[in-house]
Amino acid sequence: MTGTCQVCGSAKVADYVRHDEGRYPRCPDCGLIFNAQSDQLFAQALRKYDSASYFAGYERRLARKLRAAREQLDLVQTFVASGTLLNIGCGAGDTLVAAREAGFDAIWLDVGAYSVRHCRKLGFDVIQASLTDIGLRDASVDVVAMWDVLEHIPCTAAGLREVARVLRPDGIAAAVVPSGEYLKAHLLRRTHQNYRGEWAKTHFVYHNERTLRRVFAQSGLKPRRLPLLHRGALRRGAAIAACEAAVALPRYLFGSIRSGARLTRNLFVVAVREPA
Numbered sequence: 001m002t003g004t005c006q007v008c009g010s011a012k013v014a015d016y017v018r019h020d021e022g023r024y025p026r027c028p029d030c031g032l033i034f035n036a037q038s039d040q041l042f043a044q045a046l047r048k049y050d051s052a053s054y055f056a057g058y059e060r061r062l063a064r065k066l067r068a069a070r071e072q073l074d075l076v077q078t079f080v081a082s083g084t085l086l087n088i089g090c091g092a093g094d095t096l097v098a099a100r101e102a103g104f105d106a107i108w109l110d111v112g113a114y115s116v117r118h119c120r121k122l123g124f125d126v127i128q129a130s131l132t133d134i135g136l137r138d139a140s141v142d143v144v145a146m147w148d149v150l151e152h153i154p155c156t157a158a159g160l161r162e163v164a165r166v167l168r169p170d171g172i173a174a175a176v177v178p179s180g181e182y183l184k185a186h187l188l189r190r191t192h193q194n195y196r197g198e199w200a201k202t203h204f205v206y207h208n209e210r211t212l213r214r215v216f217a218q219s220g221l222k223p224r225r226l227p228l229l230h231r232g233a234l235r236r237g238a239a240i241a242a243c244e245a246a247v248a249l250p251r252y253l254f255g256s257i258r259s260g261a262r263l264t265r266n267l268f269v270v271a272v273r274e275p276a
């Protein structure tokens with residue numbers, strides 16, 4: 001036995017991955033996978049985010065991450081077209097660039113000294129603070145964007161409650177997290193990077209679609225269905241709108257098949273801040 005599940009409270013959790021680099025129990029009732037040593041590892045992980053070496057891979061993948069950030073913000077703009085966007089976890093600055101292009105007034109926040117320094121050099125004004133203690137006023141932002149962030153804190157609900165606090169009623173929280181149901185990671189879990197090396201020291205929770213939606217809802221953030229058409233992209237002109245419309249249904253069907261077959265590496269959720 002290895003404690004209780006933070007999402008459903010089940011006490012039946014049992015080891016899912018266990019080797020010399022870490023131990024990840026899994027809840028049989030809801031499927032949540034979590035790092036059994038997260039309390040000890042969390043403080044060490046925070047120190048890693050101060051160093052440039054942690055972000056070396058980010059720099060290499062900057063063009064791809066920028067493309068992904070643009071697509072994610074297109075989806076966000078389907079729900080909230082403009083206003084104040086808080087980006088938590090600035091990394092190498094890709095979302096900062098995409099949010100500025102999309103016309104948001106943005107607030108940038110990162111816990112690590114490296115990202116803060118790096119993004120300030122790019123001309124952005126970044127606050128150094130953590131997801132669980134954002135330090136902004138209640139109901140002061142319209143959108144919170146968290147790409148590849150929630151898996152880095154031991155208790156997802158603690159972060160989401162703070163996100164709900166700073167969001168205005170009907171504001172939007174959007175997140176991307178690695179999927180705990182990704183088939184390749186499941187089949188090769190003894191050797192897969194999700195549970196090895198750097199990630200075994202910095203990834204504390206792997207959600208599936210159900211646990212992610214449930215923990216958002218428990219935190220006052222109601223998950224929404226993603227739109228067939230990305231209305232954010234439609235605003236970019238007739239040619240892009242026509243392309244968007246042509247690919248919407250095939251993209252939806254392809255996405256559903258991939259998700260059903262557990263071939264999706266990441267989960268994406270958009271949720272609305274419910275009025276208090």
Ligand SMILES: [Zn+2]
Nearest residue numbers: 005008027030
């Ligand atoms: Zn559970």
